Amino acid sequence: MSAPIKETADAPVRRPVAKTPARPGDERSEGVVLNVFSHGFLALWALLIILPLLWLVLSSFKTDGQIGGSAFGWPQNWSLDVFGRAWDKGIGDYFLNTVIVLVFSVPLTMLFGSMAAYVLARYEFWGNRFLYYFFVAGAMFPVFLALVPLFFMVKRLDMLNTYQGLILVYVAYSMPFTVFFMHAFFRTLPTAVFEAAILDGASHSRTFFQVMLPMAKPGLVSVGIFNTLGQWNQFILPTVLMQPQSGDDPERYVLTQGLIQLQQQQGYASDLPVLFAGVTIAMIPMLVVYLSFQRQVQAGLTSATLK
């Protein structure tokens, strides 16, 4: 039914436009001016993105005097020492701290978020609606609203400046969005598969882990990317929760927090190449991951936002 319609709709399109455009001269000149303008603007924006980043990376090979002197000096000191120095000045530790936290927080977010979303999406029980809105409401409030009591709550649990404290807080604050998104996703999965699994004698939890969760993989990937980026780039929660509590308490800064810390220190110590090298080190994994998976990252973030 649809094929013949498409054919007739397609055919006349090409002919009139190609052979007799409505007003040929007009159309063309408007096109040329717009093309020059828009191509110029597109290229300019691309340069505005690439050049500052490139300039920053190059700056890590300059000397401190060179950085202060002129913006355009070409680096003379092509040694990788500065990256080692930046790593020793803390970037290595900050990196490790971030990874330790995320290795636990992202899988736990996905697991607990999907479990709650699945139950809320597919089981009827008293209070279901209420619990769903209870979860989703959290997405509407600014984090700053909770900051002060949260600090004292974590303090009372004796988890300030600990990995487990930050992990639990990350998981809790990622819950609204994860539940909201996965809820919508589990609703779309066919009931027949679920019934078949139950009839075959699978328990409820077995059905979830072996049937429903694998079927929800596209949704999991989207929320997974969203949560990973969000937690990797989180700043305010670690700023409040990850500070040494006494003289002998070790620093457990995460990467974003550590970079800002490094910036403040280097301002006084005037060793800016170290700071730029630190930023370069922090940027490279993101660049590599992004370039290798850019389609998934873009699609994942977009669908996660549009839901």
Added chain:
Amino acid sequence: MRKGQHRFVAGFLFVPVALYLIFVIWPYIQTFGYSLTDWKGQSQTFKFVGLDNYKALFDDDVFMQAIWHNILFLIFIPAITILLALFFAFMLNAGGRSRAGGVSGVAGSSFYKIVYFFPQVLSLAIVAVLFNAVYRSDGGGLLNGVLIKLGLVDAQNPMEWLNEPKLVLWMLMIAVVWHGVGFYLVLFSAAMQSIPKDIYEAALIDGAGRNQSFFRITLPLLWESVQTAWVYLGIVAMDMFVLVSSMTQNMGAYGGGPDHKSDVMSTVMMRNFQYFGKSGYACAMGVVMLLLTLVLSVVMLRATRRDRVEF
């Protein structure tokens, strides 16, 4: 069977609900209570002071100024970001004209999409360090460097971008827009690609130019994504903590300089909480932030409401 099902439901919900209750909901609720006390945060002793904190807020010039800065951000950050993103998205998806008269993106659009999106995966902390270097107040800053080369800025007397009361908010906005445009471009692109091509082609036959097809077709069909973008950018504009606290001068703590000309609600709140130790007062600020957020989202959704276009 039924009994097992209840056990299963409860078992699956227990940990997520407990975590969420302890770390999110309970602190949210506590904030309202603490905002009515003179709690200093050091000990558990505090007095109930009623609405004193809220009254004090109205006399706090720094906080009032901060609200105003947030409102400026709320107007300009979404507007500029969305306009740029829409323009780029339209160029990259429908700007080109193939010889046959079909609609396609300009040449190189997939390259542009990859480059433009990159800042989005960088954290705002990295953006802050980058723009601090770009805005350096001597010839070593990229912006001053370029302007000196062009002869627009005196080499002996370069601009202190982040220290000019009139400029500092705009300099912060440039950094946020730079960070965000690529993401919204991709968001709008996805929405544009779901618009059937025949609509454009039909308009083309009727003699519609690029501008007309944008304003009469693309924008109305994209309205819902624009709304979403507006809400997300509104959240960014209400926050701004990373950039303000790390790029502007430290007045005591958490930036906001020069002379509080770039302070936003979040930085004032953090300063009162962690530097001045006024926990109760900071909680009152948190409540005001919530109220403003709620009012703004309602206003925004009302103002941009339109009939949904089906296609």
